[in-house]
Amino acid sequence: MTTPLLERHHRLTIVVHGRPAPQGSKKYAGHRRNAASGRMSAVLVEQSKRVKPWRALVTAATQRAIGGNAAIAFPPLDGPLEADIVFTVLKPTSAPKRRRTWPTTRHSGDVDKLIRSTFDGIADGGGVVDDSRIIRVTATKTFPGEHPDALDQPGAIIRLYTLGDPS
Secondary structure, three states: OOOOOOOEEEEEEEEEEOOOOOOOOEEEEEEEEOOOOOOEEEEEEEOOOOHHHHHHHHHHHHHHHOOOOOOOOOOOEOOOEEEEEEEEOOOOOOOOOOOOOOOOOHHHOOHHHHHHHHHHHHHHOOOEOOHHHEEEEEEEEEOOOOOOOOOOOOEEEEEEEEEOOOO
């Protein structure tokens, strides 16, 4: 049994310049007492120091794409959404210069964790009501100039689509 393709409508394109950073791995940073409940709880902090700057870049690019903070002019996308993302990552200096190679090193980041940090930045920027609305994702990691949608420097091109009636 095959699933029919859902009708999709392009709604928003976001171009982000900067080094994509994965989100997800946390490290233990001790315990602290919750002021309200008095309970002790573990403190977990993001392991990558690059996540916060990347999310800020995605948030700013999203706000530019929707015309600033004017949520009235462009209300956040809602309902079932699809995202198509092409991450352009730094090509290692040791990689061949004259032929295409795949960004499969740890340096390029896990694509699922790149998606996580990017979706949070889009939601923070008001592009979507909540990133849980994104039900389908296509994500590609590539080096500059090695994909039709690759940027000439690290960053990402994000296209968001609304999806039609599934019946």
